[in-house]
Amino acid sequence: xxxxxxxxxxxxxxxxxxxxxxxxxxxxxxxxxxxxxxxxxxxxxxxxxxxxxxxxxxxxxxxxxxxxxxxxxxxxxxxxxxxxxxxxxxxxxxxxxxxxxxxxxxxxxxxxxxxxxxxxxxxxxxxxxxxx
Numbered sequence: 686x687x688x689x690x691x692x693x694x695x696x697x698x699x700x701x702x703x704x705x706x707x708x709x710x711x712x713x714x715x716x717x718x719x720x721x722x723x724x725x726x727x728x729x730x731x732x733x734x735x736x737x738x739x740x741x742x743x744x745x746x747x748x749x750x751x752x753x754x755x756x757x758x759x760x761x762x763x764x765x766x767x768x769x770x771x772x773x774x775x776x777x778x779x780x781x782x783x784x785x786x787x788x789x790x791x792x793x794x795x796x797x798x799x800x801x802x803x804x805x806x807x808x809x810x811x812x813x814x815x816x817x
Contacts (some may be wrong), residue, residue, distance in 0.1 A: 690777065699758050704768055707775070709759035712768050715741055731769070731788030735762055739798055742773055750799040762792040 694709045712734075719729045719737030729737075742750040759765065767788025772778040 686762065693775050694733075697775055701767075701771060704758040704764065705756065708759055708768055709772065711738070711741075712765065712772065713777075714719070728779075731784060732792065734769070735765060735789065737790045739763060739793065740761060740797065748800070751795060754799075761795060762805065763790045765789055 691706070694706050697709070697816070698704070698706055715731065715734055715738040718741055719725065719734050722737070723729070742753070743809075746753050748775075754760070763786070766786045769778060769785055771781075773780050773784075
């Protein structure tokens with residue numbers, strides 16, 4: 686990112702030590718990724734960024750996603766909401782009247798998506814490869 690972002694995140698982490706600085710950088714990466722997927726530049730919803738996060742985590746970390754999330758201090762999708770709103774409070778991100786933390790509560794189950802779901806998809810891909 687840049688030094689100003691790093692300094693702000695460092696101050697956030699001093700006040701709210703639940704999450705590692707890397708988690709904040711990841712949220713910004715996911716926001717950028719999600720915005721680039723849109724047809725035109727616009728504000729993305731909590732649901733959209735959560736889906737972008739899921740896609741990146743599965744692609745980048747695969748079966749290690751749960752371990753990475755745990756290392757960052759993230760236990761569920763609501764934790765992503767706390768990170769987003771910490772960034773909003775520190776004027777790194779903006780929000781609309783429709784944005785609220787409840788959007789991030791129980792959006793998806795980490796075990797289901799990053800463990801069982803990943804293994805199912807991997808099994809399907811391997812089966813398709815074997816049939817070629």
